[in-house]
Amino acid sequence: PRILGIEGTAWAASAAVFDAERDEIVIESDAYQPESGGIHPREAAEHMHDAVPRVVEQALEHARETHDGPADDPPVDAVAFSRGPGLGPCLRIVGTAARALSQAIDVPLVGVNHMVAHLEIGRHTADFDAPVCLNASGANAHLLAYRNGRYRVLGETMDTGVGNAIDKFTRHVGWSHPGGPKVEAAAKDGEYVELPYVVKGMDFSFSGIMSAAKDAYNDDVPVADICYSLQENIFGMLTEVSERALSLTGSDELVLGGGVGQNDRLREMLGEMCAQRGAAFHAPEPRFLRDNAGMIAVLGAKMYAAGDTLALADSRVDPDFRPDQVPVTWRADEPE
Numbered sequence: 001p002r003i004l005g006i007e008g009t010a011w012a013a014s015a016a017v018f019d020a021e022r023d024e025i026v027i028e029s030d031a032y033q034p035e036s037g038g039i040h041p042r043e044a045a046e047h048m049h050d051a052v053p054r055v056v057e058q059a060l061e062h063a064r065e066t067h068d069g070p071a072d073d074p075p076v077d078a079v080a081f082s083r084g085p086g087l088g089p090c091l092r093i094v095g096t097a098a099r100a101l102s103q104a105i106d107v108p109l110v111g112v113n114h115m116v117a118h119l120e121i122g123r124h125t126a127d128f129d130a131p132v133c134l135n136a137s138g139a140n141a142h143l144l145a146y147r148n149g150r151y152r153v154l155g156e157t158m159d160t161g162v163g164n165a166i167d168k169f170t171r172h173v174g175w176s177h178p179g180g181p182k183v184e185a186a187a188k189d190g191e192y193v194e195l196p197y198v199v200k201g202m203d204f205s206f207s208g209i210m211s212a213a214k215d216a217y218n219d220d221v222p223v224a225d226i227c228y229s230l231q232e233n234i235f236g237m238l239t240e241v242s243e244r245a246l247s248l249t250g251s252d253e254l255v256l257g258g259g260v261g262q263n264d265r266l267r268e269m270l271g272e273m274c275a276q277r278g279a280a281f282h283a284p285e286p287r288f289l290r291d292n293a294g295m296i297a298v299l300g301a302k303m304y305a306a307g308d309t310l311a312l313a314d315s316r317v318d319p320d321f322r323p324d325q326v327p328v329t330w331r332a333d334e335p336e
């Protein structure tokens with residue numbers, strides 16, 4: 001099938017067409033850039049309002065150009081969209097756009113969990129069977145593994161998402177959003193200073209380390225040193241819990257997902273840990289790590305093929321949609 005995906009949970013207004021036969025993914029994205037501070041939900045929603053129709057039209061244009069069926073056929077077989085988790089005002093615009101389009105071209109609607117999409121794009125691009133997945137994104141941080149028909153949350157942040165934690169520190173320093181790439185660049189010249197490291201089993205917390213980093217900045221500790229140490233501790237925590245999850249599940253595959261997964265130091269730490277235990281490690285290319293509609297279209301295609309479509313009346317968005325709420329219909333053949 002050919003699936004149109006629409007993403008717009010926070011900052012990326014994005015539409016994509018996934019052609020399963022050709023295994024081709026075309027993504028059109030338009031990012032919201034706050035003028036100051038972090039993501040303002042209302043401004044982000046205004047961005048979605050302006051940009052979603054535009055990126056959808058661009059993706060559809062591509063779908064029409066490459067369509068080789070009868071001219072009257074719809075250009076795609078289904079419309080998939082991010083139902084959550086994400087910012088309510090943004091999700092509602094994406095949901096409305098997806099419903100309107102599916103009605104207009106008369107194809108089914110598929111409601112995709114954004115976190116499960118971060119995970120499934122890793123499986124898709126690596127051909128992994130049963131990986132542990134570390135989702136290191138802006139508003140979330142989860143360790144997930146498949147068991148008995150669901151992706152179970154083995155561990156997660158007890159407070160903020162990992163990217164948001166980093167962005168809070170960089171806002172304090174006065175750097176523009178997003179902060180992650182700036183911390184990565186500044187860390188190259190830094191040396192280690194002591195910061196908190198909080199792991200409880202497979203859960204972890206970022207609030208203490210963030211306050212300590214802000215305090216250190218106020219106390220004139222060089223910002224490069226704080227950035228270096230933030231990365232070492234935060235990514236060390238994520239690597240430790242990932243290793244524990246691999247050990248617990250017996251899996252020998254780790255997939256990385258989410259925008260923070262673009263960070264080279266995190267990838268290096270995870271790669272080394274996997275190499276030491278003989279596990280395979282896969283980090284998708286950056287365009288599939290940060291929020292993008294390609295991952296929505298790819299998971300949408302699997303759900304569509306499994307008959308997992310949505311009636312209009314059931315297509316409400318859910319800002320708190322957890323990955324373990326999703327029945328994994330597209331892996332029904334897997335051993336339990």
Ligand code: ATP
Binds near residue numbers: 085136137139
């Ligand atoms: P979610 O997927 O949980 O809804 P999100 O919508 O905020 O999160 P993502 O695109 O997954 O978005 O991730 C964005 C986050 O990634 C931002 O917090 C940003 O600072 C962070 N980030 C981007 N590049 C890097 C990098 N090189 N190093 C660390 N963090 C990064």
